[in-house]
Protein backbone atom coordinates (compact mmCIF):
# COMPACT_ATOMS: atom_id res chain seq x y z
CA UNK A 248 0.00 0.00 0.00
CA UNK A 249 2.86 2.31 0.88
CA UNK A 250 4.42 1.31 -2.50
CA UNK A 251 1.18 2.14 -4.28
CA UNK A 252 1.12 5.60 -2.70
CA UNK A 253 4.78 6.22 -3.51
CA UNK A 254 4.49 5.15 -7.14
CA UNK A 255 1.38 7.30 -7.54
CA UNK A 256 3.22 10.29 -6.10
CA UNK A 257 6.26 9.69 -8.28
CA UNK A 258 4.14 9.77 -11.41
CA UNK A 259 2.02 12.76 -10.52
CA UNK A 260 2.42 16.46 -10.40
CA UNK A 261 -1.00 17.83 -9.54
CA UNK A 262 -1.83 16.66 -6.07
CA UNK A 263 -4.57 17.88 -3.79
CA UNK A 264 -3.97 17.51 -0.06
CA UNK A 265 -7.11 17.93 2.01
CA UNK A 266 -8.27 17.49 5.56
CA UNK A 267 -11.51 17.80 7.54
CA UNK A 268 -13.59 20.83 8.46
CA UNK A 269 -13.01 22.31 11.92
CA UNK A 270 -9.45 20.97 11.79
CA UNK A 271 -7.63 19.89 14.94
CA UNK A 272 -3.88 19.75 15.54
CA UNK A 273 -3.53 16.34 13.89
CA UNK A 274 -5.42 17.38 10.77
CA UNK A 275 -3.37 20.55 10.36
CA UNK A 276 -0.05 19.01 11.39
CA UNK A 277 -0.48 16.10 8.97
CA UNK A 278 -1.58 18.37 6.13
CA UNK A 279 1.35 20.77 6.53
CA UNK A 280 3.96 18.03 7.07
CA UNK A 281 2.81 16.22 3.95
CA UNK A 282 2.79 19.46 1.94
CA UNK A 283 6.33 20.31 3.08
CA UNK A 284 7.53 16.76 2.28
CA UNK A 285 6.02 16.80 -1.21
CA UNK A 286 7.69 20.12 -1.90
CA UNK A 287 11.04 18.44 -1.20
CA UNK A 288 10.15 15.94 -3.93
CA UNK A 289 9.28 18.87 -6.19
CA UNK A 290 5.67 17.76 -6.29
CA UNK A 291 3.25 20.62 -6.46
CA UNK A 292 0.43 20.12 -4.00
CA UNK A 293 -2.47 22.31 -3.11
CA UNK A 294 -3.31 22.34 0.60
CA UNK A 295 -7.03 22.53 1.21
CA UNK A 296 -9.21 22.88 4.29
CA UNK A 297 -12.66 24.38 4.06
CA UNK A 298 -12.52 25.90 7.56
CA UNK A 299 -10.06 28.57 8.65
CA UNK A 300 -6.97 27.38 10.53
CA UNK A 301 -7.61 28.16 14.23
CA UNK A 302 -5.32 30.98 15.43
CA UNK A 303 -3.45 28.74 17.88
CA UNK A 304 -2.13 26.62 15.01
CA UNK A 305 -0.99 29.52 12.87
CA UNK A 306 2.50 29.28 14.36
CA UNK A 307 3.05 26.18 12.21
CA UNK A 308 5.10 26.56 9.03
CA UNK A 309 3.02 26.92 5.85
CA UNK A 310 -0.24 27.37 7.78
CA UNK A 311 -0.85 30.49 5.67
CA UNK A 312 -0.70 28.34 2.53
CA UNK A 313 -3.81 26.34 3.34
CA UNK A 314 -6.59 27.37 0.94
CA UNK A 315 -10.27 27.42 1.81
CA UNK A 316 -11.29 27.40 -1.85
CA UNK A 317 -10.83 24.27 -3.92
CA UNK A 318 -10.94 25.79 -7.40
CA UNK A 319 -11.32 23.59 -10.47
CA UNK A 320 -11.14 19.97 -9.29
CA UNK A 321 -10.37 18.77 -12.85
CA UNK A 322 -6.77 19.92 -12.61
CA UNK A 323 -5.93 17.34 -9.93
CA UNK A 324 -4.73 13.84 -10.77
CA UNK A 325 -4.50 12.65 -7.18
CA UNK A 326 -6.20 13.65 -3.94
CA UNK A 327 -4.71 12.73 -0.58
CA UNK A 328 -7.32 12.94 2.17
CA UNK A 329 -5.93 13.12 5.68
CA UNK A 330 -7.51 12.31 9.07
CA UNK A 331 -11.02 11.82 7.63
CA UNK A 332 -13.19 8.81 8.52
CA UNK A 333 -15.27 9.52 5.44
CA UNK A 334 -14.80 11.79 2.43
CA UNK A 335 -17.72 14.03 3.45
CA UNK A 336 -15.61 15.23 6.39
CA UNK A 337 -13.78 17.62 4.04
CA UNK A 338 -17.03 19.57 3.63
CA UNK A 339 -19.18 20.52 0.69
CA UNK A 340 -16.37 20.12 -1.86
CA UNK A 341 -16.45 16.33 -1.31
CA UNK A 342 -18.80 16.03 -4.30
CA UNK A 343 -16.06 17.42 -6.59
CA UNK A 344 -13.10 15.79 -4.90
CA UNK A 345 -14.85 12.44 -5.38
CA UNK A 346 -14.32 12.90 -9.14
CA UNK A 347 -10.53 13.16 -8.91
CA UNK A 348 -9.08 10.04 -10.64
CA UNK A 349 -7.17 8.65 -7.66
CA UNK A 350 -8.11 9.25 -4.04
CA UNK A 351 -5.63 8.24 -1.35
CA UNK A 352 -7.22 7.90 2.09
CA UNK A 353 -4.77 8.20 4.98
CA UNK A 354 -6.39 7.94 8.40
CA UNK A 355 -6.48 6.31 11.84
CA UNK A 356 -10.21 6.50 12.73
CA UNK A 357 -11.75 3.13 13.60
CA UNK A 358 -14.91 4.23 11.78
CA UNK A 359 -13.09 4.83 8.47
CA UNK A 360 -15.20 3.82 5.46
CA UNK A 361 -12.29 2.99 3.09
CA UNK A 362 -13.56 5.57 0.61
CA UNK A 363 -10.28 5.86 -1.31
CA UNK A 364 -8.86 4.03 -4.31
CA UNK A 365 -5.83 3.51 -2.10
CA UNK A 366 -6.52 3.27 1.63
CA UNK A 367 -3.82 3.57 4.23
CA UNK A 368 -5.98 3.18 7.30
CA UNK A 369 -4.04 2.20 10.39
CA UNK A 370 -6.33 2.38 13.40
CA UNK A 371 -3.55 1.57 15.86
CA UNK A 372 -1.79 4.81 14.98
CA UNK A 373 -2.04 7.41 17.73
CA UNK A 374 -2.59 10.11 15.12
CA UNK A 375 -2.66 10.53 11.36
CA UNK A 376 0.65 12.32 11.94
CA UNK A 377 2.15 8.95 12.99
CA UNK A 378 1.22 7.48 9.59
CA UNK A 379 2.55 10.55 7.81
CA UNK A 380 5.81 10.13 9.71
CA UNK A 381 6.20 6.59 8.30
CA UNK A 382 5.19 7.74 4.83
CA UNK A 383 7.65 10.64 4.73
CA UNK A 384 10.45 8.31 5.81
CA UNK A 385 9.43 5.78 3.21
CA UNK A 386 9.44 8.32 0.37
CA UNK A 387 12.98 9.23 1.34
CA UNK A 388 12.46 12.78 2.55
CA UNK A 389 14.58 13.82 5.52
CA UNK A 390 12.45 15.10 8.38
CA UNK A 391 13.70 18.62 8.94
CA UNK A 392 12.70 20.97 11.74
CA UNK A 393 9.57 22.45 10.05
CA UNK A 394 8.21 19.00 9.13
CA UNK A 395 9.06 17.71 12.62
CA UNK A 396 7.23 20.58 14.25
CA UNK A 397 4.04 19.83 12.32
CA UNK A 398 4.14 16.10 13.07
CA UNK A 399 4.94 16.69 16.74
CA UNK A 400 1.95 19.03 17.07
CA UNK A 401 -0.28 16.39 15.47
CA UNK A 402 0.81 13.66 17.89
CA UNK A 403 0.85 15.95 20.93
CA UNK A 404 -2.71 17.19 20.39
CA UNK A 405 -4.31 13.91 19.22
CA UNK A 406 -2.96 12.03 22.25
CA UNK A 407 -4.18 14.79 24.57
CA UNK A 408 -0.56 15.47 25.52
CA UNK A 409 0.23 11.74 25.83
CA UNK A 410 -2.70 11.12 28.17
CA UNK A 411 -5.38 9.45 26.04
CA UNK A 412 -5.68 5.70 25.43
CA UNK A 413 -4.34 6.06 21.88
CA UNK A 414 -0.96 7.08 23.37
CA UNK A 415 1.20 4.20 22.13
CA UNK A 416 4.92 3.52 22.19
CA UNK A 417 5.19 4.95 18.67
CA UNK A 418 4.01 8.30 20.01
CA UNK A 419 7.07 8.50 22.26
CA UNK A 420 9.45 6.88 19.82
CA UNK A 421 8.49 9.24 17.00
CA UNK A 422 8.34 12.33 19.19
CA UNK A 423 11.81 11.53 20.51
CA UNK A 424 13.06 11.56 16.92
CA UNK A 425 11.14 14.74 16.17
CA UNK A 426 12.73 16.47 19.16
CA UNK A 427 16.12 15.28 17.87
CA UNK A 428 15.19 16.85 14.53
CA UNK A 429 14.84 20.20 16.26
CA UNK A 430 11.38 20.45 17.85
CA UNK A 431 11.27 22.45 21.07
CA UNK A 432 8.47 20.83 23.16
CA UNK A 433 8.14 23.83 25.45
CA UNK A 434 7.74 26.17 22.51
CA UNK A 435 5.06 24.01 20.84
CA UNK A 436 3.21 23.62 24.16
CA UNK A 437 3.30 27.38 24.66
CA UNK A 438 1.53 27.89 21.35
CA UNK A 439 -0.94 25.02 21.69
CA UNK A 440 -1.87 25.36 25.38
CA UNK A 441 -0.66 28.85 26.09
CA UNK A 442 -3.18 31.57 26.43
CA UNK A 443 -6.92 32.01 26.38
CA UNK A 444 -8.89 35.14 25.63
CA UNK A 445 -10.96 36.59 28.47
CA UNK A 446 -14.04 35.85 26.35
CA UNK A 447 -13.15 32.16 26.34
CA UNK A 448 -12.77 32.06 30.11
CA UNK A 449 -16.20 33.69 30.43
CA UNK A 450 -17.62 31.03 28.14
CA UNK A 451 -15.96 28.34 30.27
CA UNK A 452 -17.77 29.81 33.27
CA UNK A 453 -21.11 29.32 31.48
CA UNK A 454 -20.09 25.85 30.34
CA UNK A 455 -19.28 24.78 33.92
CA UNK A 456 -22.53 26.30 35.09
CA UNK A 457 -24.45 24.15 32.58
CA UNK A 458 -23.05 20.88 33.99
CA UNK A 459 -25.57 18.12 34.64
CA UNK A 460 -24.72 14.71 36.08
CA UNK A 461 -26.74 11.52 35.59
CA UNK A 462 -28.38 9.93 38.64
CA UNK A 463 -25.77 7.17 38.78
CA UNK A 464 -22.95 9.72 38.58
CA UNK A 465 -21.38 8.15 35.50
CA UNK A 466 -22.39 10.61 32.78
CA UNK A 467 -21.72 14.34 32.67
CA UNK A 468 -23.33 16.75 30.25
CA UNK A 469 -22.47 20.32 29.31
CA UNK A 470 -24.66 22.41 27.05
CA UNK A 471 -23.45 25.46 25.17
CA UNK A 472 -26.07 27.49 23.38
CA UNK A 473 -25.60 29.95 20.57
CA UNK A 474 -26.80 32.63 22.96
CA UNK A 475 -23.86 31.92 25.30
CA UNK A 476 -21.41 32.38 22.43
CA UNK A 477 -23.07 35.65 21.51
CA UNK A 478 -23.12 36.91 25.09
CA UNK A 479 -19.43 36.22 25.61
CA UNK A 480 -18.30 37.21 22.12
CA UNK A 481 -16.77 33.79 21.43
CA UNK A 482 -16.64 31.53 18.36
CA UNK A 483 -17.22 27.80 17.91
CA UNK A 484 -13.46 27.21 18.06
CA UNK A 485 -13.38 28.61 21.63
CA UNK A 486 -15.39 25.59 22.79
CA UNK A 487 -12.50 23.31 21.85
CA UNK A 488 -11.33 21.31 24.86
CA UNK A 489 -14.06 22.39 27.28
CA UNK A 490 -15.51 18.89 27.32
CA UNK A 491 -12.39 17.83 29.23
CA UNK A 492 -13.75 19.53 32.35
CA UNK A 493 -16.82 17.29 32.15
CA UNK A 494 -14.63 14.26 31.45
CA UNK A 495 -12.30 14.81 34.39
CA UNK A 496 -14.98 14.66 37.07
CA UNK A 497 -14.40 11.68 39.37
CA UNK A 498 -16.27 8.46 38.41
CA UNK A 499 -17.47 9.88 35.08
CA UNK A 500 -17.33 7.25 32.32
CA UNK A 501 -18.99 9.28 29.59
CA UNK A 502 -18.76 13.04 29.13
CA UNK A 503 -21.01 14.79 26.65
CA UNK A 504 -20.99 18.32 25.29
CA UNK A 505 -23.93 19.65 23.32
CA UNK A 506 -23.18 22.63 21.15
CA UNK A 507 -26.01 24.57 19.58
CA UNK A 508 -25.47 26.18 16.21
CA UNK A 509 -26.97 29.46 15.21
CA UNK A 510 -30.38 28.66 13.78
CA UNK A 511 -29.98 27.62 10.16
CA UNK A 512 -26.24 28.43 10.22
CA UNK A 513 -24.23 25.38 11.19
CA UNK A 514 -20.52 25.91 10.51
CA UNK A 515 -19.17 24.69 7.20
CA UNK A 516 -19.31 20.94 6.84
CA UNK A 517 -21.68 20.38 9.77
CA UNK A 518 -25.36 19.64 9.48
CA UNK A 519 -28.16 19.95 11.96
CA UNK A 520 -29.09 22.07 14.92
CA UNK A 521 -26.65 20.59 17.46
CA UNK A 522 -23.23 19.03 17.51
CA UNK A 523 -22.69 16.48 20.25
CA UNK A 524 -19.17 15.56 21.41
CA UNK A 525 -18.58 12.35 23.35
CA UNK A 526 -15.56 11.42 25.48
CA UNK A 527 -15.07 8.24 27.42
CA UNK A 528 -12.73 7.41 30.28
CA UNK A 529 -11.47 4.48 28.18
CA UNK A 530 -13.88 1.88 29.59
CA UNK A 531 -16.53 2.35 26.89
CA UNK A 532 -16.39 2.79 23.11
CA UNK A 533 -17.94 6.15 22.20
CA UNK A 534 -17.37 5.60 18.46
CA UNK A 535 -20.12 2.98 18.63
CA UNK A 536 -22.47 5.38 20.39
CA UNK A 537 -21.68 8.09 17.81
CA UNK A 538 -22.37 5.67 14.94
CA UNK A 539 -25.79 4.84 16.40
CA UNK A 540 -26.58 8.57 16.17
CA UNK A 541 -25.18 8.87 12.62
CA UNK A 542 -21.70 10.14 13.56
CA UNK A 543 -18.26 8.60 14.04
CA UNK A 544 -14.86 8.90 15.68
CA UNK A 545 -12.52 7.04 17.99
CA UNK A 546 -12.99 4.74 21.00
CA UNK A 547 -12.45 7.57 23.49
CA UNK A 548 -13.48 10.60 21.41
CA UNK A 549 -16.35 10.77 18.95
CA UNK A 550 -19.26 12.96 17.89
CA UNK A 551 -22.38 13.44 15.83
CA UNK A 552 -24.72 16.13 14.50
CA UNK A 553 -28.45 16.12 15.07
CA UNK A 554 -31.65 17.97 14.24
CA UNK A 555 -33.29 16.81 17.50
CA UNK A 556 -34.82 19.31 19.90
CA UNK A 557 -32.83 19.93 23.07
CA UNK A 558 -35.17 18.28 25.62
CA UNK A 559 -35.45 15.17 23.46
CA UNK A 560 -31.70 15.12 22.82
CA UNK A 561 -30.85 15.43 26.52
CA UNK A 562 -33.29 12.66 27.33
CA UNK A 563 -31.69 10.27 24.85
CA UNK A 564 -28.23 11.17 26.16
CA UNK A 565 -29.18 10.56 29.81
CA UNK A 566 -30.63 7.23 28.70
CA UNK A 567 -27.09 6.23 27.75
CA UNK A 568 -26.10 6.50 31.41
CA UNK A 569 -28.23 3.46 32.26
CA UNK A 570 -25.87 1.21 30.30
CA UNK A 571 -22.72 2.52 32.01
Ligand SMILES: [Mn+2]
Nearest residue numbers: 273330375405
Ligand atom coordinates in the same frame (compact mmCIF):
# COMPACT_ATOMS: atom_id res chain seq x y z
MN1 LIG B 1 -6.51 12.45 14.17
